[in-house]
Amino acid sequence: MTDPSTPKPALWLRVFRLPPVRLVLLGGLLFAMLVMSNDVMLAFAGQPIRAALAAAGMGALGLAAYAAFVRFIEGRAVSELALPPLRRDLPVGLAIGAGLYAACVLILMLPGIYRVEGLNPWAFLLPAIAMAISSGIFEELLFRGALFRILEEMAGSWIALILSSLVFGFMHLLNPAATVLGALFISIEAGLLLAAAYVLTRRLWLGIGFHMAWNYTQSGIFSGIVSGGVTAPGLIRPRIDGPVALTGGSFGLEASLVAFLLCTATGVVLLALAIRQGRMRPPPWRQGA
Numbered sequence: 001m002t003d004p005s006t007p008k009p010a011l012w013l014r015v016f017r018l019p020p021v022r023l024v025l026l027g028g029l030l031f032a033m034l035v036m037s038n039d040v041m042l043a044f045a046g047q048p049i050r051a052a053l054a055a056a057g058m059g060a061l062g063l064a065a066y067a068a069f070v071r072f073i074e075g076r077a078v079s080e081l082a083l084p085p086l087r088r089d090l091p092v093g094l095a096i097g098a099g100l101y102a103a104c105v106l107i108l109m110l111p112g113i114y115r116v117e118g119l120n121p122w123a124f125l126l127p128a129i130a131m132a133i134s135s136g137i138f139e140e141l142l143f144r145g146a147l148f149r150i151l152e153e154m155a156g157s158w159i160a161l162i163l164s165s166l167v168f169g170f171m172h173l174l175n176p177a178a179t180v181l182g183a184l185f186i187s188i189e190a191g192l193l194l195a196a197a198y199v200l201t202r203r204l205w206l207g208i209g210f211h212m213a214w215n216y217t218q219s220g221i222f223s224g225i226v227s228g229g230v231t232a233p234g235l236i237r238p239r240i241d242g243p244v245a246l247t248g249g250s251f252g253l254e255a256s257l258v259a260f261l262l263c264t265a266t267g268v269v270l271l272a273l274a275i276r277q278g279r280m281r282p283p284p285w286r287q288g289a
Contacts, residue, residue: 017073033061080149115239129220222238
């Protein structure tokens with residue numbers, strides 16, 4: 001029950017706290033910071049250590065901006081970025097992301113579709129670090145922390161999962177070599193998995209760890225194309241020769257049936273755990289029914 005002696009927030013703050021307004025404000029802020037982070041990385045092209053430090057700095061600013069918005073505009077504790085669980089959630093996410101991508105490559109190695117022809121110098125491990133940090137932090141803040149979470153308030157977990165996954169997947173059409181099929185695959189395989197990771201833990205660290213490790217392992221180690229984007233070669237010099245349905249073609253492995261099946265299965269497991277633990281939230285019109 002509301003204490004009548006508690007003063008009402010100012011009118012502007014009440015307007016800012018409306019879910020659609022918060023979605024526009026927070027989403028716009030995070031998208032602008034994502035673009036800025038990409039521009040900063042481009043400014044340090046050819047300087048991978050400086051680019052990684054710049055990406056880490058921008059990521060820290062993004063986390064701080066998100067936390068400040070939630071604390072002062074939404075007026076609540078920033079539980080989705082709670083620090084104590086970070087020590088557990090982030091390493092688990094890193095392990096799942098790296099392990100899943102490595103499993104995809106191993107499956108493609110069995111029929112000889114992916115072949116290791118040699119190794120590049122160890123310095124080739126460095127360029128992908130900045131990209132992994134930036135995409136892992138900003139895309140999770142934007143698509144799970146803002147889009148999914150606020151849509152969930154407005155329409156419940158299921159509708160938020162579907163809509164946020166579609167937006168997340170089809171945003172990748174902005175990449176130079178993107179394809180509609182690749183964007184659709186990402187909507188399902190990654191959109192489901194990352195949203196389920198958030199719902200299960202009600203925190204962003206698991207998804208951030210997965211996102212970082214998947215992108216880094218893909219580009220920095222196995223020299224794969226990341227979501228139809230432009231990436232530098234990594235440690236391994238591969239020869240990839242096989243049907244587009246298995247290699248993903250110009251979009252990269254995320255548009256392959258191998259990644260689709262493995263990641264979607266992992267997402268289904270996480271979602272099933274979330275459902276079993278009662279983590280899914282009904283839409284407002286069904287609450288209390």
